[in-house]
Amino acid sequence: MRSDLNAIYVIVARxxxxxxxxxxxxxxTLARPLLWLFLVGGGMSRMVSPDMGMPYMQFIFPGIIGMTILFSSIFSSISIIWDKEFGFMKEMLAAPVSRFSIVVGKALSGTVVSTLQALIILLLFPVIGLKLxxxxxxxxxxxxxxxxFCLSSxxxxxxxxxxxxxxxxxxMNFIVMPxxxxxxxxxxxxxLPHLLSFFTKINPLTYGIDALKYMVFPEKKMLTHDFPLSLDISAIVLSSVVFVIIAATVFERRK
Amino acid sequence: MSIIAVENLTKKFGNITAVNGISFEVEKGTIFGFLGPNGAGKTTTINILCTLLSPTSGKASIDGYDCMKESSEVRKEIGIVFQDNTLDKELTAYENLLFHSYLYNVPKNERKGRIDDALNFVGLYERKDEPVKRFSGGMKRRLEVARSIIHQPKVLFLDEPTLGLDPQSRTNLWEFISELPKKHDVTIFMTTHYMEEAEICNKIAIIDKGKLIAQGSPDDLKKMVGGDVIYLKTKDNSIAIDEIRKNLNLDAEEKNGEIFISVSKGDACIPKLINTLADMVLSVRLQRPTLNDVFLKLTGKAIRPEAVSGGDELKESIRSYRRKFDRG
Structure with a gap:
């Protein structure tokens, strides 16, 4: 147990x-959300009429935070492929630590890095006229x-x-962008049309952005969130658990 | 007392049998050399012993722990220097070793001391705060050796530790490695396809196409190919040959102005020759069989990196790509 905590700590520290x-x-990694927020959001704000209750740039703000988290989590995690290709993964796999703690350590690494980046984007809220x-x-x-944590897993x-x-x-093209x-x-x-809305429902990011909309726009209920907050949070937590367990199982399997 | 015991170990990848029913034991505190050409099954065997692969059949144990069933016990007992570099090049030398000491649960108050000792041992203490990407190939290898002993393993695995190093770094690295058993109380299991490197081993096993074809001390193995050859230059070769045949009962022949004599123990024979021939001798040269001769005799082919299969060529090209990448 103690050795597993040590392993998780040092993987995150690295x-x-x-x-x-x-x-x-x-x-x-910060450039992408900034470009979307100000160039796409700024341009679309002129086209989308403000009768939806708020400027478009404000509407996409929770989505941009979600995007920051999505990209930075996925990128941080697929550094595992990098570690595999450049050998460092062997150093971890040969060590007397459980596969589960390697997976949790990696997921927490992504969590720390992504949350920090999301915080930086979040602090731009006064620039686009939001009050939080x-x-x-x-x-x-x-x-x-x-x-x-969910997306890193x-x-x-x-x-x-x-x-x-x-x-x-x-x-990038077949998982992250869609x-x-x-x-x-x-x-x-x-x-969205029916078929596409099925995909939104199996997408954990949907629930994350929905939950963020609850927090960013507590009063404006009309055009913002789609699901109950409790569903959002349970969907995120449950899918995290499932991802971590499957990943640790796949890791454990010896050839 | 043997610390590694392997019995009838077999590993198949689909139709290919990488390791075919091998058995051997390694004595505690010795250096054991596992020799063979590329693709012979050396790395597969190491990966099984290091609990990274499961064998198809057979048994393997380290210090009494079963490599399959007690893998976490085995992992605590072993240190590994893999064939490919496994350092994090963005981190400093010290950070790489610190990472390792956490992973292997080295007690907090011993971490710094052990890391400093290991760095001193391989002569990298002065450069401990430099990122590894600035290190040469030889320094990286030495750092990996330092890392592998931080958790005080009982068995150290070295898989082709000198691959891709220049001759000077190779010699340098072998000095460290040959000191390890005494200084750090560790048993060494190493693979190589450089025959001359295996001379420092106490015991050698030769593997070819997944099968063990010979085991023994370097001297035992060399005896298999017959004895030494002594080359002599004398003032008058024909008189000398007569003298040798008459007095020592040895078969001597002349070739290219030199007399050559096949004997079992060349070093013991030279004084006798000189006594017999007295001041006729101009020069003496002793040629002993090499492990390469052993391999040649056993398999009918020399052990050379050229004998690579398609997969290994690919691996080699990836490795050279990495080397390029590392430099850039």
Missing amino acids: EFIKFVRERGRLIS GIIQILLILGISIILS LGILIATFYESFESFSVI MFFLSGAMYPVKL
Whole structure:
């Protein structure tokens, strides 16, 4: 038990040190949500009439936080493929620690890194004219933490099936981008045709962004959230557990 | 007392039998060499012993713990230097060792001391705060050796530790490795396909195509290919040959102006030759059989990196790509 906690701690510490050292990585992962928020959001605000109750840029704000978490969690987790390809994974696999703690350690690494980035984006709220209280900010951070853990675990699960980094664009184009578009980040899920709305319902990001909308817009109920908050949170937590267990099982399997 | 025991170990990957019913034992405190060409099954055997692979059949145990059923006990007892570099190049040398000491649950108050000792042992203490990406290939290897002894393993596995190193780094690394059993009370299990490197081993097993074809001390194995050859230059070769045949009852022949004599113990024979021939001798040269001759005799082919299969070529190209990547 003690050795497993040590392992989890040191795996998270390694990721954190690398995150702090590689400033380029921080800048490039923050650039994406900023571009979407100000260029896409700013442009669309002029086209989408404000009769939905708020400027479009404000409407997509929870979605942009969700996007920040999605990309940074998945990227952080698929560093496992990098570790596999460059051998470091062997150092971990040969150590006397359980596979479960390696998976949890990696998922928590993603959580720390993603939550920090989500916080940076979140603090831009005055720039787009939103008013958030301290309680709201803390609640948004809370949702960000569980959502980051969930998506990082999903990233690990994806990474366990790939051996080389050539699969990177496959993951990007067929998993990450569709997850983002089918999450209610850019438009309410209700507006989607039937078939597509099925995909939004099996997408954990949908529930995360829905929960973030609860926290960002506590009063405006009309166009914002789609599900009860309790469903959002249980969906995130349950899917995290499932992802971690499957990933640890796949890891444990010896050839 | 044997610390590694392998019995009838077999590993199949689909139709391919990588390891075919091998059995051997390794004595505590010795250096055991596992020799063979690329693709012979050396790394597969190491991966089974290190609990990273399950065998198809047979038994393997380390210090009495079963490699399949008691894998977490086995992992605590062993240190590994893999064939491919497994350091985190973004972290410093010290951080890499610190990471390791957490993973292996080294007690908190001993971490720093053990890391410093290990770094001193391989001569990298001065550069402990530099990121590993700035290290040369030889330094990385030494750092990996340092890392592998931090948790005081009883058995140390070295899989082709000198692969891709220049001759100087190789010699340097072997010095550290040969000191390990005495200084750190550890048993070494190493693989190599450089025959001359295996000379430092107490015992050697030769594997080819998944099967063990010979085991023994380097001297035992060399005896299998016959004895030494002594080359002599004398003032008058024909008189000398007559003298040798008459007085020592040895078969001597002349070739390219030199007399060559096949004997079982060359070092013991030289004084006798010199006594017999007195001041006729101009020069003496002793040639002993190498492990490469042993391998050649046993398999009919020399052990060379050229004997690679398709998979290994791919691996090699990945490795060279990585080396390029590491530099850039």
